[in-house]
Amino acid sequence: MxxxxxxxxxxxxxxxxxxxxxxxxxxxxxxxxxxxxxxxxxxxxxxxxxxxxxxxxxxxxxxxxxxxxxxxxxxxxxxxxxxxxxxxxxxxxxxxxxxxxxxxxxxxxxxxxxxxxxAEKTFVGKAVASTNPDPWPDGLKGAGVHWLDHALLMCELDPEKGVNKVAEATRFMEEVLDFKLTEQVLAGPDGDVQVATWLARSSTPHDIAFVGGPRMGLHHFAFFLDEWSDVLKSADVMAKNTVKIDVGPTRHGITRGATIYFFDPSGNRNETFCGLGYLAQPDMPVITWTEDQIGRGIFYHTGELNEAFTTVYTDGV
Known part of the structure; x- marks a missing residue:
């Protein structure tokens, strides 16, 4: 249900x-x-x-x-x-x-x-059909992404003013829409300020995520690819088309996914994402990242945050 x-x-x-x-x-x-x-x-x-x-x-x-x-x-x-x-x-x-x-x-x-x-949207079927399907269709262009996977939404966060829309949105998703909190980043002097959350309704690590910032907005929306080599190929496709790459290819600590971030011509950030990471079972304990390890959580290989990654994003309304 x-x-x-x-x-x-x-x-x-x-x-x-x-x-x-x-x-x-x-x-x-x-x-x-x-x-x-x-x-x-x-x-x-x-x-x-x-x-x-x-x-x-x-x-x-x-x-x-x-x-x-x-x-x-x-x-x-x-x-x-x-x-x-x-x-x-x-x-x-x-x-x-x-x-x-x-x-x-x-x-x-x-x-x-x-x-x-x-609940209902016009059904058209997969490009490989549902009877004796091939593993992929002929004639795919570019990265050949499988599906829209998730989105990360920026929420207003100002603890000094008592504003934490990350926590408010997360609570709503959990209590009203029955999403499960899979991972979170806790910060602040007492390590109890929820500054980022990842939530799931399916078995993937996240179907939506919220991260705190100076204003509400859209950070990125992501598309699924099968494996690491597909993410690398997507980077090649972007280079051939002079697409502005933001970060990657690299790995997340949070969700364990392999990733590359880039921008569409209007400045909306996209992501190609692979790796199930783990199964978000209902009884799985919430994974918590502390403030001193945020860099490692976002970009596992370097452990360093690109400042623009958290400050550059488009409007959310």
Whole structure:
């Protein structure tokens, strides 16, 4: 019952032609649709719902909304009541309000980010079909990413003013949407300030993450690849296409994943990510990283944080 996984992310882009080239030819997403407002819909070849990424033309970059898929339509009724009981305003939208989706719930997380929940989206099937499938389809472009894996959202954090939207968003995800806290970073004089969290509903190390910063925003959204060699190949593809690489290829201590971070032409940060890391079983103890080991947790090999990695990001609303 409840949330199953990430469904899609909607981001704003400054130059649609450049963005489409990036997401189709560098990442290897497949074009799914285009609407009358100029929004482009894409998906990974290993996804079966119609789309997982929406590109919206705009004069600024950043996230419009993020959406998660629930197991059944009846779950929406239960979750709507739980969200309202928590004190968060929630709207129920008619089928089609989210393109190609059934009815949905719309609300803002305590961090300020806009989230949707839905149960139904138009089914199109994997590019390799479901009967006697090949391990990958012919004609893949660029990195050939499998699916949209997760997103990391920046939350306002100012302990001196008593503001910790990381902790507030995390509590909401745990208590209302039944996400499991898998990892966290604790900081502050007493080591009790929750400055970053990773949460899961599936068996992966995280389906969403929150990190504290000076303002709310979108840090990155990530796409899954099979293995380390695929991450290295994605770096080659980026170099061939003069994509701005932020960090990597390297390994995370947190989640144990192998990674490379880079920017789309509008400045939205992407990630190609591989490695299950571990199974996020319901009874797994929470993994905690202390303030003195944050660098090792984020970039395990060097143990050093790139300052821009935590200060450069796009808007979250």
């Amino acid at each position: 409840g949330v199953m996984r990430i469904g899609h992310i909607n981001v704003r882009v400054l130059d649609m032609d450049a963005a489409v080239h990036h997401y189709e030819n560098v990442l290897g997403l497949l074009r799914a649709d285009q609407d009358e407002d100029g929004n482009i819909y894409l998906r990974g070849w290993d996804e079966w719902d119609k789309y997982s990424v929406i590109l919206t033309p705009s004069d600024r970059a950043g996230m419009v909304h993020i959406a998660y898929k629930v197991e059944s339509d009846a779950d929406l009724d239960t979750l709507r009541q739980r969200i309202a009981d928590y004190g968060v305003e929630v709207d129920e939208l008619e089928p089609g309000a989210l393109r190609d989706c059934g009815r949905s719930l719309r609300f803002h997380l305590p961090s300020g980010h806009l989230m949707y929940l839905y």
